[in-house]
Amino acid sequence: xxxxxxxxxxxxxxxxxxxxxxxxxxxxxxxxxxxxxxxxxxxxxxxxxxxxxxxxxxxxxxxxxxxxxxxxxxxxxxxxxxxxxxxxxxxxxxxxxxxxxxxxxxxxxxxxxxxxxxxxxxxxxxxxxxxxxxxxxxxxxxxxxxxxxxxxxxxxxxxxxxxxxxxxxxxxxxxxxxxxxxxxxxxxxxxxxxxxxxxxxxxxxxxxxxxxxxxxxxxxxxxxxxxxxxxxxxxxxxxxxxxxxxxxxxxxxxxxxxxxxxxxxxxxxxxxxxxxxxxxxxxxxxxxxxxxxxxxxxxxxxxxxxxxxxxxxxxxxxxxxxxxxxxxxxxxxxxxxxxxxxxxxxxxxxxxxxxxxxxxxxxxxxxxxxxxxxxxxxxxxxxxxxxxxxxxxxxxxxxxxxxxxxxxxxxxxxxxxxxxxxxxxxxxxxxxxxxxxxxxxxxxx
Numbered sequence: 001x002x003x004x005x006x007x008x009x010x011x012x013x014x015x016x017x018x019x020x021x022x023x024x025x026x027x028x029x030x031x032x033x034x035x036x037x038x039x040x041x042x043x044x045x046x047x048x049x050x051x052x053x054x055x056x057x058x059x060x061x062x063x064x065x066x067x068x069x070x071x072x073x074x075x076x077x078x079x080x081x082x083x084x085x086x087x088x089x090x091x092x093x094x095x096x097x098x099x100x101x102x103x104x105x106x107x108x109x110x111x112x113x114x115x116x117x118x119x120x121x122x123x124x125x126x127x128x129x130x131x132x133x134x135x136x137x138x139x140x141x142x143x144x145x146x147x148x149x150x151x152x153x154x155x156x157x158x159x160x161x162x163x164x165x166x167x168x169x170x171x172x173x174x175x176x177x178x179x180x181x182x183x184x185x186x187x188x189x190x191x192x193x194x195x196x197x198x199x200x201x202x203x204x205x206x207x208x209x210x211x212x213x214x215x216x217x218x219x220x221x222x223x224x225x226x227x228x229x230x231x232x233x234x235x236x237x238x239x240x241x242x243x244x245x246x247x248x249x250x251x252x253x254x255x256x257x258x259x260x261x262x263x264x265x266x267x268x269x270x271x272x273x274x275x276x277x278x279x280x281x282x283x284x285x286x287x288x289x290x291x292x293x294x295x296x297x298x299x300x301x302x303x304x305x306x307x308x309x310x311x312x313x314x315x316x317x318x319x320x321x322x323x324x325x326x327x328x329x330x331x332x333x334x335x336x337x338x339x340x341x342x343x344x345x346x347x348x349x350x351x352x353x354x355x356x357x358x359x360x361x362x363x364x365x366x367x368x369x370x371x372x373x374x375x376x377x378x379x380x381x382x383x384x385x386x387x388x389x390x391x392x393x394x395x396x397x398x399x400x401x402x403x404x405x406x407x408x409x410x411x412x413x414x415x416x417x418x419x420x421x422x423x424x425x426x427x428x429x430x431x432x433x434x435x436x437x438x439x440x441x442x443x444x445x
Contacts, residue, residue, distance in 0.1 A: 019236045020093040023162075024082075024112045026155065027122035028147035032168040036122065036206035037085060037098050040228065043213035046087040082112040091232045103147065106395045107348035110154060110435050114421070117236045118162040118199070119155040120227070122206075123148055123187065125179050126169050144190055149381050152196060153397060154346055157437055159417055162199040162234045163191075166227055170220050171205035177221035193384050199234065202227050239309035240416045244334035245275030245283070246409065247315065248364025249327045267298065267314040268323055273364065273418040275331060277313060278306035285321060286328040286337060286409055292317040326366040330409055335419075337407030340373070342439045344413075346397050349426065349433040353392040353400070359424040359433055361404065369405035370424060376400060399439065413437040 025033040083098045097116065099109040113119060127145060155163055165187050170176040180203045191198045203211055203220035204227055210216035213228045224230075250270040281294045298314035299305050307313035315329060323329075347353050353372060361370035377386040378398035392398045413420030422436040 020095055021118060021231060021234055021236055022095045022097070022116050023118035023120060023231065023234075024097040024099045024109075024116045025120045025122060026099040026109055026113070026151040028124065028127070028145040028151075031122040031124040031127075031148075032206040033122050034098050036120070036166070036168070036204070036212065037083075037096055039206050039209050039212050040096065041085060041087055043209060044087045044089055044228075046085075082108050089228065089232060094231065099151075103150075103395050106150070106154075106346075107432055109151060110158070110346055110348065113155050113158045113160055114435070116155075116158075116160050118164065118231065118234050119151075119160045120164045120166050120231075121148060121152050121155070123165060123167045123183060124169050125167050125176075125183055126172050128183060128186075143382070144186055146381055149190065149194075150395065150397075152191070153194060153379070153381070156194065156196045157344060157346065157397070157413075158435070159237075159413065161237045163196060164199050164227070164230065164234075165201040167201065167203050167220075168206055170203050171208050171210060176203065176219065180220040180222065200224065200230055202230065237417075240274035240418060241276065241309050243274035243309075243411065243416045243419065244331035245277055245281065245329075246273040246331070246335070246419055247271075247277065247283075247313070247329040248273060248366065249323060249325055249329065250365050252323065252325060253314070265295070265316050265320065266323075267316055268329065269312070269314045270365075271312050272307055272309050274309050274416055276306055276308040277315060282332050283315075283317070283329045284332045285323055286330055286335075287406060288322060288327070290321045291332060292319055292321055294318070326364070328364060328366065328409060335409035335411075337409045338441075339404045339407050341402050341404070341408075341410055342376075342399065342441065343402060343422075344397065344399050344437045344439055345392065345424070346435040346437075347392040347394060347433070348435065349431060350394050351426075351433075352394070353396075353434065354390065358427060360427055361402070361408075361422050361424055361436070363408050363410070363422045364418075366408070368408060369427075370422075371403045371405075372400055373403045374401040402436070410438045412440045414440075 025036055027033060085096050087094050097112040099112045152163065167180055167183050170180060173179045184201045187201055203222045206212060210219060211226050213226060215226045248270050249268045253267040253269060277294060277297050279294050279297055282291060283294060284291050294315060295318040296304060296316035297307055299307055300312040355372050355375055358369055358371045361368050375389060375392060376399040378389045378392055378396050380387050389398065409419065411419040420438040423432055424434040424436060426433050
């Protein structure tokens, strides 16, 4: 299976727009993700003195406790759920998510990555056999940890705009420069094989703060910007403005309190998924295929104005139609609803995915039954090869064919992050079973 490269249509806004950067830290267990976030919060002076006093252990500050808020996390010393923190510098605002490293909690990492603009993948230099040179006359292949590979692939599949490798704990290694050189080479080889574009590879010490918020000159042979300086320059992901209008209805206001703007008609509220909406536009309704003209568009503050992708809107039509939560308002003739899709799935359930199983599929706010018609292949995390299989185990990535009980308007995920993504939910346990990324129809036979 080929890992799809994001389409050029997925353009970005530069940091100069002033938009906050949403990024996550991910990677394997105990690579220092929570400690890195704690260091960023402390060095950006976001943490108060009383908060620092509350994360003391044995007379030393445990930075990881600034994000590990659950009692189970503090007891076990691991990250279980995604913890979001907010901080800012003189140049930018940030929303940062601490994703868990354990395979058991991969679903939480996927949730965080699905809305991120950037990902910092941590690599623990002390866990890798970087010092090995030759063995039996051949150069030893330096293997990365499985979760490093898996999280990087998932971020790439989920169209995270910028991926940064941060090689951590180099302060614990005598020859930091040689270690950084060889680990960087291994990361570059992996990224090239997977088709992942890497924004940068930075040597850091999250514990000591080296190259995190400020530069540590001439350390590990690195002369580039610190991690925070790099994050200040990364772009945010642009909304799907180039894609035709699509709008998932989240709530129907039956009789608006602002009758002067809605003229007593129902208002359909939600977030514009793609394109834009303004009065006078024609729309069609999925699944009823009814048509109408937009009479009024309200912003989230009920101000009459055009609304673009990524922003909330209230839409008033020129006539009453049967529209409910879960329906989609679409640009007429711009989409061809389908009942069968080929998709890449990140399987998150403990029970394996097998052909013939039926799940709930959720797109926007619309639920439909989805049957697994066929499992095409799975990705070997180590070799990146596509391997034929009849099932997908927990945390596997593979391609499948889904048959839908009712049609959905979809686009390839490389073209639209919203219209190209679904989730599968177990019909009995109601657990989220998979993240589904729609592939182009012609990709698979």
